[in-house]
Amino acid sequence: MRTLRIALAQVNTSVGDIDGNAELIIEGIKAARAAGAELVAFPELAITGYPPEDLVLHRRFVADNRRALERVAAEAHGISAIVGFVDGSPGRDESVYNAAAFLHEGRVAAVYRKIHLPNYGVFDEERYFGRGLECPVIDFGGVRIGMSICEDVWEPIGSAEVERAAGAEINININASPFERGKDGVRRELIGDMARRNQVYACYVNQVGGQDELVFDGTSLVYGPDGVLIAEGERFDEDLLVLDLDLERVADMRSSGTWEGPSDDELAEIGFSTDLPVARSGAVESSTVENSTLSEPLSEEAEVYRALVLGTRDYARKTGFEKAVIALSGGIDSTLTAVIAVDALGAENVLCVALPSRYSSDGSVTDAEALAQRLGIKLWNLPIEPAHAAFEEILEEEFRGTAAGLAEENVQSRVRGNVIMTISNKFGYLVLTTGNKSEFATGYATLYGDMAGGYAVIKDVPKTLVFRLCEYRNDAGPGSPIPRSVIDKPPSAELRPDQLDSDSLPPYEVLDRILERYIEDRWDAGEIIAEEVGLGGGDEETVRGVLRLVDRNEYKRRQAPPGVKITQLAFGRDRRMPIASRYRPH
């Protein structure tokens, strides 16, 4: 039986931590070798961390990355490795490449350069990288192995086809593919289809961990040449997936069916050339490894919740914070943020501060206290009345004769922002802000007030999903930390007497539907109105009003802290709208 034992190492690298990442990769090589694997694959740009952004434009950075790769290569004895790195020398006229090195017997035996460079959504790869042109296929002790990087296999005819034409039996696809709700299913279909179409083992390895606004969910996948899933890595956690690939199955598939591959013309049109370095197998495996257990798919709430926890934990860790502080209003948003923070950082590392004003309900403080008790976290209660009154005094003369309104409401929120930031500056805690996506979209938040902080945990979570996540977390455990009263009370900013969100905004089910159509689907007003009328949801004026709010509040979002992207289109790098824009699609 012709078999190959491979390992997929879904590691949690840190952007820019070239030495640390190299160490992590070397540990992975050693662990894979100890498990009897002959080949181990690491994610896209594992040496630099992903995405390295403008660091790639520094010559020194690319040189450091190259040195680290050589150091890693020196460890490739008794096992070979595929490692993502930046290839080439930077400079005005020379491109660098998003590349995969095939490391063998202590050296770089072959390099594959990414061909399809994503330059949409959060991706700017055309800004940094040249386009690869060659598809090397490795003869690995009689087993033919092709490589590809992320986007390359999202094309109908790509490197997988070219390499198959050159006899590849296995395609190792290295990735840094950010999480989005629902994307896991799309990837599975794609990778499975690539395997079946080309009658190859498709080995998808993805990085794991948070980086600024992105979370990578791991979930490495291996499909057999019939397109059936045979192994998968942990979701949202590091993992070393080791398994034996039976190459006879590839031969069987190929003898029993014909290959519907691209024509020679099509191959020539893509312009790839094929190269065949010859390498030999390292270790020879002995005992067979256990088959990986395939897991049930996660619910939307479960995958989003895990993404939020991992994103928050890694942002704190990778920016050097151990502890976090949160302004807790007793409302559902700050409550969910506090629970995520505890799950991410531990109860001993979370400080909550209640900052009641003269308009705060009694429930706001008692709900905060109930939550703090259930979570076992410290809660400070610092009424803001002295500062609130002081601002009234400072501005009394200039504001005389004007009616109280938004300005007076925002003062309170900004007093809270000041207190929480002062605590942060004093003790070195990371401020986690508590606004949700529905608020960011409509500008229902105070700049420098409740928007003030280092990381906005739920900024991409629509309000209706905030409710669902609270129910999910209470059901899933550990414990049921969220008081029922927090979930059930009508949402309010409590910045004036008897204020309710529903005074200013449509019901959240309607609002969130309109927002998703406008922001994620880029529908225009007419299309959204037609749908809402059909559903008995928002009327024309409601829809146009929401769209106006979204357009008008770009300036606030531009100054918002980063936070975890969980939808198909988050505010941040994902959405680049002018602030000064006269376009009104409503």
Added chain:
Amino acid sequence: MRTLRIALAQVNTSVGDIDGNAELIIEGIKAARAAGAELVAFPELAITGYPPEDLVLHRRFVADNRRALERVAAEAHGISAIVGFVDGSPGRDESVYNAAAFLHEGRVAAVYRKIHLPNYGVFDEERYFGRGLECPVIDFGGVRIGMSICEDVWEPIGSAEVERAAGAEINININASPFERGKDGVRRELIGDMARRNQVYACYVNQVGGQDELVFDGTSLVYGPDGVLIAEGERFDEDLLVLDLDLERVADMRSSGTWEGPSDDELAEIGFSTDLPVARSGAVESSTVENSTLSEPLSEEAEVYRALVLGTRDYARKTGFEKAVIALSGGIDSTLTAVIAVDALGAENVLCVALPSRYSSDGSVTDAEALAQRLGIKLWNLPIEPAHAAFEEILEEEFRGTAAGLAEENVQSRVRGNVIMTISNKFGYLVLTTGNKSEFATGYATLYGDMAGGYAVIKDVPKTLVFRLCEYRNDAGPGSPIPRSVIDKPPSAELRPDQLDSDSLPPYEVLDRILERYIEDRWDAGEIIAEEVGLGGGDEETVRGVLRLVDRNEYKRRQAPPGVKITQLAFGRDRRMPIASRYRPH
């Protein structure tokens, strides 16, 4: 004599204001026709405004732009026009194009699609546009005219060469080229060289006006076939440049010299095809127009100052603000910001607010008063002591036993931020913030404090240039608004007794040199240290310390307001650095 009267219309369009831009273009067509021009050219993407960013991803936006182009085309009678617009239909699989329409006799006679799409610095054109493949050359009543868009003529062999090979005598190059200090000279060399190299009239038309962080400086240019400048448009102002091109000069140049154009192989390699629609001249010119006067180059201070004024004026105008409010500390940064605001918006539209704390010097208020008097602006004096004391009261218990430090200093700055934002919310004024580039770079600014506001006028101006701009403005007039004492006193944040900037930062000449090398030139620590040691400037620890500050403060810059880009590399879209980064090039 074979001549052609052309007009270059450097208009100030607004992003997204498709109807307004179409009106502006139609007015330009009428004015050019009235001046006897046969052809008038407008800037790149004049219909949509530049850069339209993610608006281009909305199908409706592209459709609206197309309808506006048809409306403009209908006005092209008795004159032809070249107008920038978005060509094509958007959607998942269809590209749209950054294009120039040749409008003739009421219809779109030819379309040129931009070939070289900038995707570096502030530019993301690969995100939005497909690459053009054709270079149409217009036979315009016997005169052959080629078109090109911006970046296309920055390539050594581009559309200008292809069109020349097809007989073009004139190249109309439409642009939306953002201002940077010193860039004007680069452009002149480039366009002049393109003219001389191809023995054509090179007509460069650029848009004018501010858009978020970018300022477009106009300064349209016409070079003769010998590469000598013959006309130029206004700098930083709208203009309609009308002149007669003598085509005999092209014939003379070509008969006296040989063309060193690209080989057929080179042309084929670029992959352009050439097309030859035939069009006819519109109006026939009568009297000759006066020659344009060529102006002296502007000093660096003059061009930067004008960019700051135009950027500020247009940001306010295009986001719908008439009035601005500024926190005036009596320091040089807020003073310069106030003077620019007055030049941009008028004294009657600028409110300044002095917000002295217990640590403010007497000079801070008297200098603010002196400035306000010279500028004729309103000044409110609102001491912040009540709020400062209130925060101490709120935090007294939790902070007991800690030493006063940064947290206590920042409180004051954030009280000021709150007051100024409350005034903004109350009266609808735009808050102009006053931080300079040296502060943004090193994080010597308080997030949500002095960084709070809508537009950061001098955020890309290094401190040493702030001083030079003040001297320039006092010399250039009108008036000499800036008190000598403001320029001469040592810079201080005045957040604790006897504080000076020089306690925390190296001298500004040294600091600014280090910052420019690190940020704009992307030098690494070793290179900068070597230079500083050679110059007798900063020592190794100083350089490494500055670089550490720059790296550590990415999170603050990410939440900063937009402001005018004036250097080669501004913080903002221009510089995309990870916040969570472990890379330390020092």
